[in-house]
Amino acid sequence: MKRTGLHRRSPLRATGQLQRHTSLSPARPVEDAVADVQRIPLRRHVHLRRCTSRIPRQLRAAVYDRAEGTCDMCGRWLQPDLWEANHRLMRSQGGRDALINLVALHPACHRGPQGVHHRPAWAYANGLLVPARRDPQQWPVLRHGLIWQMPLGRTWADCDPHPDQLERLADLDEDGDAA
Numbered sequence: 001m002k003r004t005g006l007h008r009r010s011p012l013r014a015t016g017q018l019q020r021h022t023s024l025s026p027a028r029p030v031e032d033a034v035a036d037v038q039r040i041p042l043r044r045h046v047h048l049r050r051c052t053s054r055i056p057r058q059l060r061a062a063v064y065d066r067a068e069g070t071c072d073m074c075g076r077w078l079q080p081d082l083w084e085a086n087h088r089l090m091r092s093q094g095g096r097d098a099l100i101n102l103v104a105l106h107p108a109c110h111r112g113p114q115g116v117h118h119r120p121a122w123a124y125a126n127g128l129l130v131p132a133r134r135d136p137q138q139w140p141v142l143r144h145g146l147i148w149q150m151p152l153g154r155t156w157a158d159c160d161p162h163p164d165q166l167e168r169l170a171d172l173d174e175d176g177d178a179a
């Protein structure tokens with residue numbers, strides 16, 4: 001019988017290839033993978049994951065849980081793997097990685113054109129940012145744009161705004177910028 005091109009090819013050596021697969025080590029615990037990521041030199045790490053990557057994983061989870069899976073700014077649902085932790089008192093001002101100082105935001109609410117960092121006057125007034133030299137514990141959040149609350153540990157507690165916040169809000173124009 002005349003062989004076609006296909007038949008002339010030698011069969012794959014399947015057993016050898018399968019054996020290479022079985023020689024892989026068993027699945028590694030997630031903790032090991034996280035530890036690997038944490039060993040990546042800092043500059044590359046920050047480049048890959050932006051600024052929220054240095055917050056300890058458990059603290060990030062607590063911020064998300066406290067927000068009950070919603071954005072602390074706009075109140076809409078936050079995908080568990082697609083949100084950013086915002087330091088209210090910025091790290092450059094000495095703000096710490098702590099529950100009192102962190103809120104959960106959509107990336108757009110954090111860094112977008114209508115976000116916290118593009119409208120600082122508005123964000124300072126509503127507590128999503130804390131002005132330099134102010135104490136985050138004395139500077140509550142107008143949460144979801146509706147209700148004044150303080151991030152106390154693992155819950156949000158109703159409270160009154162700082163008088164300076166009301167003054168700052170009154171000074172904003174209709175777009176939420178400094179008048």
Ligand SMILES: [Zn+2]
Nearest residue numbers: 071074106109
């Ligand atoms: Zn949002």
